[in-house]
Amino acid sequence: MNLLDFVELLLVEDNPHDAELTIRALKKRNLTNSLYVAEDGAEALDFIFARGKYTQRDVSHPPKVILLDLKLPKVSGLEVLKTLKSNPKTRSIPVIVVTSSAEDPDIKMAYDLGVNSYVVKPVDFDQFSEAMSNLGLYWLLLNRSSK
Numbered sequence: 001m002n003l004l005d006f007v008e009l010l011l012v013e014d015n016p017h018d019a020e021l022t023i024r025a026l027k028k029r030n031l032t033n034s035l036y037v038a039e040d041g042a043e044a045l046d047f048i049f050a051r052g053k054y055t056q057r058d059v060s061h062p063p064k065v066i067l068l069d070l071k072l073p074k075v076s077g078l079e080v081l082k083t084l085k086s087n088p089k090t091r092s093i094p095v096i097v098v099t100s101s102a103e104d105p106d107i108k109m110a111y112d113l114g115v116n117s118y119v120v121k122p123v124d125f126d127q128f129s130e131a132m133s134n135l136g137l138y139w140l141l142l143n144r145s146s147k
Helices: 016-028 041-049 077-085 104-113 125-142
Strands: 009-012 035-038 065-068 095-099 117-120
Touching: 009 016, 009 041, 016 035, 016 125, 035 041, 041 065, 041 077, 065 077, 077 095, 077 104, 104 117
Parallel strands: 009 035, 009 065, 065 095, 095 117
Antiparallel strands: none
């Protein structure tokens, strides 16, 4: 059994500073035990579908929740979302977009593609930390999935 098989939270974030802030916020609530960070959209898809360097990962253990940035290299966040929500095996994984984009077309497209929640990153660290903590608590501890 591989440790990557039991990732509960997948963070897809290319900005190391934003990733670190998110991890710190989640750590405050002890929600980082089974966290994995993908640095671009292609890596996220490879991780979820056990491709490339993740071929040994057991796909029968999907993440409980995915925190997804939109502005990603290689494969955009919207493309990742579209791929996840169009596949019957991954459609039910909750995906929360966490991005700096407050653009209406991005928000509309994300919801059209099936995002579960859309959060615009606050500039203030305390607000950002509180938002990430609350997201983690809700989606990892309170939300019940069909699996």
